[in-house]
Amino acid sequence: MPNYRFSVNGESRSVESRDPAQPLLYVLRNALGLTGAKFGCGEGQCGSCAVLLDGKVAYACLTPVSAVAGRTVTTIEGLGTALKPHPVQAAFIAEQAAQCGYCASGMVMKSVELLAANPKPTRDEVKAALAGHLCRCGTHERILRAVARAAGAAMPGGTGA
Amino acid sequence: MSMHISRRNLLKAGGALVVSFAVPLPAFSQGANTFSGKTVDTGEVDGFFAVNQDGSVTLFCGKVDLGTGLRIAVPQMAAEELGIDVKRITLVEGDTDLTPDQGPTAGSSGVMRGGVQIRQAAATGPGVQPPCGSGLHARSPAELIAAEGEVRPRSGGAGITFGALLGNRHFGLKLDPKAKLKDSASYTVVGQSLPRPDVPGKITGRHLFMHDFKLPGMLHGRAIRPSSVGAKLIAVDESSIKEIPGARVVRIGDFLGVLAEDEWDCICAARALKANWSDENSLVGHQAVRDWMLAGPFEAEQSLVKKGDARGVLAGATQRVSAFYYWPPQSHASMGPSCAVADIRPGKATIWTASQATHRYRHAFARILELPPAAVRLIYLDGSGCYGMNGHEDAAADAVLLSRAANRPVRVQWMRADELGWDPKGPPQLLSLEGSLAADGSIDAWRTEMWLPRATANLPNIALLSPEAAGIKQVPGISFGLITQNGDPSYAVPNVDVSVHWLKHAPLRPSNIRAPGKVANMFAVESFTDELAALAASDPFKFRLRGLSDARGIEVLKRTAALIGWQARSGRSTSAIGRGIAYCHYKHNENYVAMAMEVEVVRASGRIHVRRVACAHDCGLVTTRMRCARKSKAISCRPCRAPCSKKCISIVRASPVPPGVAIRYSPSPMCRRFASNSFSGRTCRHGAAEKPHRRRYPPRLPTRSTTPAAHACAPRRSPANACGRRWRRATRSRCGGRACFQQRENASNSSAGTGLPAR
Numbered sequence: 001m002p003n004y005r006f007s008v009n010g011e012s013r014s015v016e017s018r019d020p021a022q023p024l025l026y027v028l029r030n031a032l033g034l035t036g037a038k039f040g041c042g043e044g045q046c047g048s049c050a051v052l053l054d055g056k057v058a059y060a061c062l063t064p065v066s067a068v069a070g071r072t073v074t075t076i077e078g079l080g081t082a083l084k085p086h087p088v089q090a091a092f093i094a095e096q097a098a099q100c101g102y103c104a105s106g107m108v109m110k111s112v113e114l115l116a117a118n119p120k121p122t123r124d125e126v127k128a129a130l131a132g133h134l135c136r137c138g139t140h141e142r143i144l145r146a147v148a149r150a151a152g153a154a155m156p157g158g159t160g161a
Numbered sequence: 162m163s164m165h166i167s168r169r170n171l172l173k174a175g176g177a178l179v180v181s182f183a184v185p186l187p188a189f190s191q192g193a194n195t196f197s198g199k200t201v202d203t204g205e206v207d208g209f210f211a212v213n214q215d216g217s218v219t220l221f222c223g224k225v226d227l228g229t230g231l232r233i234a235v236p237q238m239a240a241e242e243l244g245i246d247v248k249r250i251t252l253v254e255g256d257t258d259l260t261p262d263q264g265p266t267a268g269s270s271g272v273m274r275g276g277v278q279i280r281q282a283a284a285t286g287p288g289v290q291p292p293c294g295s296g297l298h299a300r301s302p303a304e305l306i307a308a309e310g311e312v313r314p315r316s317g318g319a320g321i322t323f324g325a326l327l328g329n330r331h332f333g334l335k336l337d338p339k340a341k342l343k344d345s346a347s348y349t350v351v352g353q354s355l356p357r358p359d360v361p362g363k364i365t366g367r368h369l370f371m372h373d374f375k376l377p378g379m380l381h382g383r384a385i386r387p388s389s390v391g392a393k394l395i396a397v398d399e400s401s402i403k404e405i406p407g408a409r410v411v412r413i414g415d416f417l418g419v420l421a422e423d424e425w426d427c428i429c430a431a432r433a434l435k436a437n438w439s440d441e442n443s444l445v446g447h448q449a450v451r452d453w454m455l456a457g458p459f460e461a462e463q464s465l466v467k468k469g470d471a472r473g474v475l476a477g478a479t480q481r482v483s484a485f486y487y488w489p490p491q492s493h494a495s496m497g498p499s500c501a502v503a504d505i506r507p508g509k510a511t512i513w514t515a516s517q518a519t520h521r522y523r524h525a526f527a528r529i530l531e532l533p534p535a536a537v538r539l540i541y542l543d544g545s546g547c548y549g550m551n552g553h554e555d556a557a558a559d560a561v562l563l564s565r566a567a568n569r570p571v572r573v574q575w576m577r578a579d580e581l582g583w584d585p586k587g588p589p590q591l592l593s594l595e596g597s598l599a600a601d602g603s604i605d606a607w608r609t610e611m612w613l614p615r616a617t618a619n620l621p622n623i624a625l626l627s628p629e630a631a632g633i634k635q636v637p638g639i640s641f642g643l644i645t646q647n648g649d650p651s652y653a654v655p656n657v658d659v660s661v662h663w664l665k666h667a668p669l670r671p672s673n674i675r676a677p678g679k680v681a682n683m684f685a686v687e688s689f690t691d692e693l694a695a696l697a698a699s700d701p702f703k704f705r706l707r708g709l710s711d712a713r714g715i716e717v718l719k720r721t722a723a724l725i726g727w728q729a730r731s732g733r734s735t736s737a738i739g740r741g742i743a744y745c746h747y748k749h750n751e752n753y754v755a756m757a758m759e760v761e762v763v764r765a766s767g768r769i770h771v772r773r774v775a776c777a778h779d780c781g782l783v784t785t786r787m788r789c790a791r792k793s794k795a796i797s798c799r800p801c802r803a804p805c806s807k808k809c810i811s812i813v814r815a816s817p818v819p820p821g822v823a824i825r826y827s828p829s830p831m832c833r834r835f836a837s838n839s840f841s842g843r844t845c846r847h848g849a850a851e852k853p854h855r856r857r858y859p860p861r862l863p864t865r866s867t868t869p870a871a872h873a874c875a876p877r878r879s880p881a882n883a884c885g886r887r888w889r890r891a892t893r894s895r896c897g898g899r900a901c902f903q904q905r906e907n908a909s910n911s912s913a914g915t916g917l918p919a920r
C-alpha cells in the first residue's frame with residue numbers, strides 16, 4: 001500500500017492509504033485518531049473539517065492524502081489542550097463559544113489563520129473570514145466575540161450571553 | 162490519544178459517558194461497571210443518585226445535554242438541594258441501563274421536568290435514615306437539611322457528610338414528592354452562570370462526539386438509499402465493489418448496505434455499488450405541497466378553541482381582515498450528519514447514539530431486534546446539535562441491521578446527502594386567519610383554520626427507515642409533537658374559533674422540530690395581529706398591550722419595547738427601516754417571550770438587513786443565566802431564522818411572580834443579518850429552508866413557488882450514488898437549480914400591508 005509521510009502537530013507520521021485520493025480527514029480521524037476535525041459535508045461547504053496545512057486553512061475533506069506528503073498539518077489538537085489552550089482556544093472557552101460545538105474546531109482553525117495574518121481584524125473582516133464556516137446552532141455572536149477577545153479587542157457587550 | 166482509547170474501552174466495557182467537572186476531559190473515576198445493576202426507578206432516590214465513598218455524588222439523568230447546557234444546569238439544581246459543591250457531582254446522562262426513563266429530551270423539558278424531578282430526589286436524599294449514634298438518628302427527615310456537604314438539623318448543630326451518612330449503603334428511599342425544597346431565596350448555586358463543563362473539550366478537539374466513537378473490531382457501514390421514496394430494490398451487482406478490499410454487501414429485503422474495515426473503503430464501496438431500484442414517484446414537489454394540503458384526503462375535522470361566536474361576528478363585521486400563511490417542511494440539517502455505533506450480539510444489543518430519546522428507542526430497538534428491552538442498551542453521546550428528531554435514530558437502525566448481519570460492531574456515518582434527503586422533516590403547516598375589530602378598535606373576533614397532518618394516537622415511536630426497508634414490522638403512523646398550540650392569540654378576544662382539518666398523510670416522513678408547530682403558528686398569529694393593528698390604525702405595541710392582562714406578559718412586552726427604543730406609529734411606513742414586535746406565551750402556559758427587531762430594506766438589492774433585535778424572556782426560575790440566554794437565542798433564532806445580533810435580556814425570577822431583574826447582555830452594535838448559519842449573509846446550503854410567508858385569503862396559490870425548499874425533497878441520485886457531491890448536482894436540478902442557494906433575505910411580501918419588517 002502506498003505510504004505517505006507528513007508532519008502532524010509537530011510529529012512526523014506515516015500513513016498507508018490504498019487510495020491516494022483518500023481525503024486527509026479520514027486519515028486524521030481514523031488512522032491517526034485525531035477526531036478534532038469534523039465531518040460535516042465532505043464537499044468543502046461547511047468548514048467543520050478545517051486544519052492548517054503549512055499554516056493555511058485547508059478543508060481536510062477535500063485534501064487528498066497524497067497532496068499532504070512532506071507537508072505540515074496542524075489540527076485543533078495541535079493548538080492546545082484544555083489545560084494549556086492556544087490563545088484563540090482560550091478566548092473561545094472564555095466566551096463559551098459553542099452550543100453543540102460541532103463547528104467549533106473549524107471556527108477556531110480559521111480564526112487562528114486569520115489572526116496570524118491580521119492580528120486586529122474588524123468585525124466585518126472576521127465575518128468575511130469565517131464566511132465559509134457554518135454553524136447550525138446560532139453561536140455566531142459568541143464566536144465573533146471570541147475572535148475579538150483573542151485579538152485583544154474591547155468586548156462588545158461583555159460576556160454574559 | 163491514549164486518553165481517547167481508554168475512554169472508549171471504558172465505554173465499551175459498559176461504562177457510560179460520564180462527564181465530570183474535571184478539566185480538561187471527562188474523567189472516568191468510577192470503575193466501568195461500578196453502577197451495573199443499579200435501580201433506574203424514577204420513584205427511587207437511588208435511581209438518580211449514588212454517593213461515592215469520598216462523598217462525591219454521581220447523578221443519573223435520563224435527559225441529555227443536546228448542546229444547551231443541561232450538563233451544568235441539572236447538576237446545579239442537584240448541588241443546591243444536596244448542599245454540595247457542584248464540582249463534586251459527576252453526571253451520567255441518557256444511558257438506558259443507568260439512568261431513569263425521564264422521557265425524551267424534548268419540548269424544553271430537560272430542566273423544567275427532568276431537572277425538577279432530580280431536584281425533588283435530591284431534596285428527598287437528606288431524609289435517609291442516619292446511622293445510630295450519629296446524633297441525627299432521632300430526627301425526622303423534615304428536621305434535616307443538606308448544606309456544605311453535610312446533613313444537619315435545620316435548627317442548627319453538628320451534621321455528618323453524605324459519605325459518612327451512607328457508608329456503603331444506598332439511599333433506599335422512595336422519592337418523596339413532598340420533600341421540602343430549599344427556599345429559592347437562599348439559593349447560592351442555582352442562578353449562577355457556571356461555565357459548561359464540555360466546552361473546553363469541544364474547543365480543543367477532545368470532546369468525544371458520537372461521530373468520534375470507535376470500538377475495537379468495529380466495521381464501517383453505509384446504508385444505500387434509493388433515488389425515490391418508497392423505491393424497491395430490484396437487483397444488486399456485488400461484483401461492482403469487488404476491487405475494494407474487504408467491502409461486502411448486506412441486503413435485507415429492500416435494505417441495502419455496505420461494510421468495510423476502513424471508512425474510506427466503505428464510502429468508495431457505497432459510491433461504486435451498482436443497484437437497480439424501482440422508480441417511484443411518491444413526492445408531490447415543493448410547489449404542490451399547499452395544493453396537496455388543501456385537497457386532502459382529510460381524516461377528521463376538529464375544533465380546538467371555541468369561545469363566543471367568531472363566525473357570526475365575522476360575518477357581520479365591517480372592519481375585517483384575513484390572511485393565509487404557509488410553513489414548509491424543514492430539515493433539521495445538523496452540521497454533522499447523523500452517526501451511530503451498534504454492537505449487536507446474540508441476545509444482546511448495545512447502541513451508542515445521539516438520540517434525544519434513548520429510553521423510548523430502547524423499546525423500539527427491542528421490538529426491531531425481537532429482544533427483551535432489558536437486553537438492549539442505548540448510550541447517549543453528543544451529536545451535532547439536536548433540533549428535534551433528526552437522523553440519529555435512523556443511523557442507529559442502519560448500524561443495528563448491519564451489526565447484526567456482521568456479528569461485529571458497526572459504525573454508520575450518514576453522508577451529507579443522507580441527512581438532508583432522509584432525515585425526518587418538520588411537517589408543513591397551512592393556516593388561514595380571519596379577524597375583525599369592534600368599534601373601539603379592539604379585536605372582537607378571531608378565526609384560525611389549520612391544515613395539518615394528523616399525528617397517530619399512541620404511536621410508540623416514529624418508524625425507522627432501514628427496518629421498514631428490511632420488512633421488519635414497526636407500528637405505522639406519524640408523529641411530530643403538538644403542532645396546534647398557540648394557534649389562537651395570547652390577547653383578549655371575546656369570540657375565538659380555532660379549528661383544524663386533519664390530513665391523513667404528510668408529504669414526507671415528519672418528526673418534531675424545534676418548538677413543534679408553534680413557530681409557524683406564532684408567525685401567523687403575530688403577523689396577523691399586525692394586520693389587525695394596521696386595520697385599527699393602532700401602534701402594534703400598544704395594540705398588543707391593550708389585549709394583555711397577564712402581568713408577566715405585559716412585563717416582557719414592555720421591556721422589549723424599551724430595549725429596542727420603540728417609537729409609536731400607526732399605519733403604513735414608507736421608510737426603508739422598520740420595526741416590529743411580537744409576543745408569545747408559549748403553549749399559553751410556559752415561557753413568556755417578546756421580541757422586537759429593527760430591519761432595513763436595501764432598496765437597491767431588495768435585501769433585508771436586521772439591524773437590531775431585542776428580546777425579553779420570562780421563563781420562571783433561571784438555573785444558569787448564561788444557558789438561559791443561550792437557549793432563548795437558540796430557540797428564537799433557529800426555527801424562524803432570525804439573526805442573532807440581539808440585545809437580549811432575560812427577566813430572571815427567583816420565584817414565579819415578583820418582578821424580575823433585567824439583564825442586558827449586549828449593547829448590540831448595529832449588525833447585519835447573519836443569514837441563518839453563515840456569517841456572510843450568504844445562505845447556507847444545508848440549512849436553507851423555504852421562507853414562511855403570508856398570502857391574502859382566500860389563497861390564490863401560485864403555480865410557481867417563489868420560495869423553494871431545498872430540503873423537503875428527497876434527493877434524486879443515481880442508485881450508485883451515495884456521494885454528496887453528485888447528489889448536490891442532482892438535487893439542484895430537481896429543485897430547479899436554485900433551491901439550496903436561495904437567498905433567504907429576500908423574505909417577503911409578508912409585511913407589505915403594515916410597513917412592518919418581515920420576520
Ligand code: FES
Nearest residue numbers: 040041042047061
Ligand atoms: S466537511 Fe469539509 S467543508 Fe464540510
Ligand code: FES
Nearest residue numbers: 099101135136137
Ligand atoms: S455550535 Fe452547533 S453547529 Fe455551531
